[in-house]
Amino acid sequence: MRLLSAALLVTGFAAAGVQALAADGVAARDVKMAQHDYLLNCAACHLLGGQGSRTVPPLADTGRLFALPGGREYLGRVPGAAHSPLDDKRLAAVLNWMLSRFGDTTADPPYTAGEIGRLRAQPYLDPLAARRRLLAGH
C-alpha cells in the first residue's frame, strides 16, 4: 500500500511537470528525462516537491536567487549540482527544469552544457558563505 502511494505520488509529480514545461515548447521527452534525473540525483536531499529540510534550502528560492547578479553562476556551482554524476547536458536540463518547476521562472537563455561545464569546474567549498554573499549583493 505504501509502495503504491509512493508510485502514485511520483506519477502525479511527473505529469504535473510535463504539462507545465510542454506548454513552454520544451520537448516532453527531455522534460521526463530531467524529472527522472532530479528524482534520482537531487530529490533525496531536496525532496520530491523541492521543499528541502532543516539543512537544505527550499528550491522555491531559486527563482529569486537566479535573478540576482551572480545568481545564474551560483546555481551551477553549488556542490549538490556541480558534483552530481550527471553529465553537463543533463545537469543543464535539470537546472532549467528545476527553475521552471520550483523557482517559478525560466532560465533565459537556458543553461547549456558548455556553460554548466565551466561553472561546475569551480564548485564552492563554502556554499553557504557564497549564498550569503549573493544575497548581500557582493
Ligand code: HEC
Ligand atoms: C546530499 C544532499 C544534496 C543532493 C543530493 C543535492 N543537493 Fe542541492 N543542495 C544541498 C544543500 C545542503 C544545499 C545548500 C547549499 C549547500 O550547503 O551546499 C543545496 C543547494 C542547492 C541549490 C541552491 C539553492 C539555494 O537556495 O541556495 C541548488 C540550485 C541545488 N542545490 C541544486 C541541486 C541539484 C540540481 C541536485 C541534483 C543534481 C542537487 N542539488 C543535489 C544538498 C543536496
